[in-house]
Amino acid sequence: MQENGAPSIVRFENVTVSFEGEAVLADVSFEAFEGESRVILGAAGSGKTVLLKTALGLIRPDSGRVLAFGQDLGAMRETELFDIRSRIGMLFQESALFDSLNIEENVAYPLINQRSIHCPAREVHGRVEQALDFVELGGTLEKFPSELSGGMRRRAAIARAVVTGPPLVLYDSPSAGLDPITAHTIMALLIKERDTAQTTTLLVTHRYQDGNLMANFRYNSKNGRLEPAREADGPLPRTTFMVLREGRLIFEGDQDQLESTADDYISKFCKRRE
Amino acid sequence: MLDLLKEPVLAIQEFVVLAGRAFRNIFRAPHYLDDVILQMDTIGVGSLVVVVLVGLFSGIVMALQMSRALAQYGEVEKTGTLVAITLARELGPVLTAIMMAGRNSSGIASELGSMKVTEQIDAMRALGTDPIQKLVTPRLEATCFMLPLLTIIADFVGLFGGWVISVVKLHLTSRLYWNSAWQALEWNDVAQGLIKPLVFAVVVSLIGCFYGLRTTGGTQGVGRATTQAMVAATIMIFITDVMITEFFVSQGAS
Numbered sequence: 391m392q393e394n395g396a397p398s399i400v401r402f403e404n405v406t407v408s409f410e411g412e413a414v415l416a417d418v419s420f421e422a423f424e425g426e427s428r429v430i431l432g433a434a435g436s437g438k439t440v441l442l443k444t445a446l447g448l449i450r451p452d453s454g455r456v457l458a459f460g461q462d463l464g465a466m467r468e469t470e471l472f473d474i475r476s477r478i479g480m481l482f483q484e485s486a487l488f489d490s491l492n493i494e495e496n497v498a499y500p501l502i503n504q505r506s507i508h509c510p511a512r513e514v515h516g517r518v519e520q521a522l523d524f525v526e527l528g529g530t531l532e533k534f535p536s537e538l539s540g541g542m543r544r545r546a547a548i549a550r551a552v553v554t555g556p557p558l559v560l561y562d563s564p565s566a567g568l569d570p571i572t573a574h575t576i577m578a579l580l581i582k583e584r585d586t587a588q589t590t591t592l593l594v595t596h597r598y599q600d601g602n603l604m605a606n607f608r609y610n611s612k613n614g615r616l617e618p619a620r621e622a623d624g625p626l627p628r629t630t631f632m633v634l635r636e637g638r639l640i641f642e643g644d645q646d647q648l649e650s651t652a653d654d655y656i657s658k659f660c661k662r663r664e
Numbered sequence: 665m666l667d668l669l670k671e672p673v674l675a676i677q678e679f680v681v682l683a684g685r686a687f688r689n690i691f692r693a694p695h696y697l698d699d700v701i702l703q704m705d706t707i708g709v710g711s712l713v714v715v716v717l718v719g720l721f722s723g724i725v726m727a728l729q730m731s732r733a734l735a736q737y738g739e740v741e742k743t744g745t746l747v748a749i750t751l752a753r754e755l756g757p758v759l760t761a762i763m764m765a766g767r768n769s770s771g772i773a774s775e776l777g778s779m780k781v782t783e784q785i786d787a788m789r790a791l792g793t794d795p796i797q798k799l800v801t802p803r804l805e806a807t808c809f810m811l812p813l814l815t816i817i818a819d820f821v822g823l824f825g826g827w828v829i830s831v832v833k834l835h836l837t838s839r840l841y842w843n844s845a846w847q848a849l850e851w852n853d854v855a856q857g858l859i860k861p862l863v864f865a866v867v868v869s870l871i872g873c874f875y876g877l878r879t880t881g882g883t884q885g886v887g888r889a890t891t892q893a894m895v896a897a898t899i900m901i902f903i904t905d906v907m908i909t910e911f912f913v914s915q916g917a918s
Contacts, residue, residue, distance in 0.1 A: 446790055487784075503793045
């Protein structure tokens with residue numbers, strides 16, 4: 391429980407996930423609360439993606455419990471999980487847009503297929519346009535994913551993840567494999583989504599600067615840009631950093647604690663604050 | 665030894681579970697009719713040319729081969745009978761199904777395999793759809809509908825091929841050929857000729873989906889899944905063919 395008694399949005403209790411006898415997540419416990427951002431750092435193969443997929447109920451833990459919105463995912467059948475998943479947006483690592491559908495159909499997919507969303511057919515097009523405008527991809531409705539650049543695909547995938555207005559969004563390496571300018575644009579969109587929709591965010595990344603942006607910047611809706619977060623403009627974004635190493639959660643704390651750590655592995659991830 | 669057996673047993677178990685869920689979904693909402701029609705087009709209409717060619721040439725070859733054998737007994741006019749029976753019972757269903765395995769089991773495996781390795785299957789589950797309902801069941805339904813139809817087409821085209829040879833090379837009359845072909849066929853042959861493609865359709869579609877959905881290891885894995893699906897489907901077509909034929913034979917209905 392948080393200080394004010396609000397229940398957590400996501401809660402891992404001693405979660406272990408193994409593939410072919412090898413633990414890819416080992417005894418991981420943490421809680422994320424409403425409005426909080428969690429930045430999950432770790433090397434490739436440290437279990438970051440598995441952690442997100444477990445939070446979404448795509449992978450079932452071998453032991454421990456995963457709770458989303460207070461409900462135990464382990465106790466639910468796949469069809470029951472669909473309702474929980476409709477409240478969680480997920481950006482997959484390589485975007486995972488459906489190749490056979492155009493961008494409009496891709497973004498409309500959760501609106502049409504998620505039963506608990508109940509989006510009337512006549513509203514679908516408007517909401518898709520709105521979501522694509524949000525990621526500044528307004529003119530691409532008819533295009534297919536293969537016709538877009540990597541950055542544009544990532545943006546379309548963000549639109550698909552947030553089109554239903556989920557209170558919790560999971561981002562799996564949103565800036566991986568992109569040039570620095572495009573990566574910054576993507577991070578700006580994530581922060582925009584967090585600040586305009588007040589979503590709880592789990593961000594998996596191996597780039598410390600992504601976490602730094604998340605922790606210290608906010609979206610200014612007046613000029614449409616990111617700017618350093620100042621206390622005068624309202625409460626600072628609550629950002630917690632987590633570091634995974636070979637499936638174990640070896641660090642959990644704020645940015646100051648992260649930067650002052652003496653651990654070799656952890657300090658490799660953080661550069662000095664810009 | 666036990667470890668060696670573990671993997672195939674687990675694979676069979678997985679396949680049975682997949683098949684069970686795919687069949688159960690036929691009777692459960694939501695139904696993705698658009699996907700079924702799309703698959704009918706891809707699997708069925710898309711295979712038409714190749715099936716017609718295979719049917720035509722197998723009819724031609726059967727007429728040529730059989731006429732030589734029949735000539736020894738002075739029964740060349742029975743060419744139509746033999747072409748009709750071999751096509752309806754065996755060659756039509758089996759050759760069509762093997763072409764479908766080569767074209768569609770592998771096609772399905774590579775499509776679903778690519779979706780698996782690019783996390784599209786996970787995305788589908790994350791966005792509120794059951795991949796088996798959305799991907800496997802429509803392919804199963806479409807193949808079960810189209811493969812018997814394609815087999816019938818292959819049979820008729822094969823008979824046509826046999827007729828061309830009979831008239832042009834063996835100098836039989838059209839009437840003689842078609843009469844002997846028509847009279848040779850009994851209901852049992854027709855039943856056998858239609859049950860086989862239905863069973864082969866289940867084999868072709870589900871094996872393709874099975875190997876596609878268990879793909880791991882990136883694009884290399886997709887290639888592997890594609891080959892495995894085709895080989896496994898072809899072998900299973902022959903095994904189920906033996907079982908069905910044996911059933912009909914032992915029933916005395918062959």
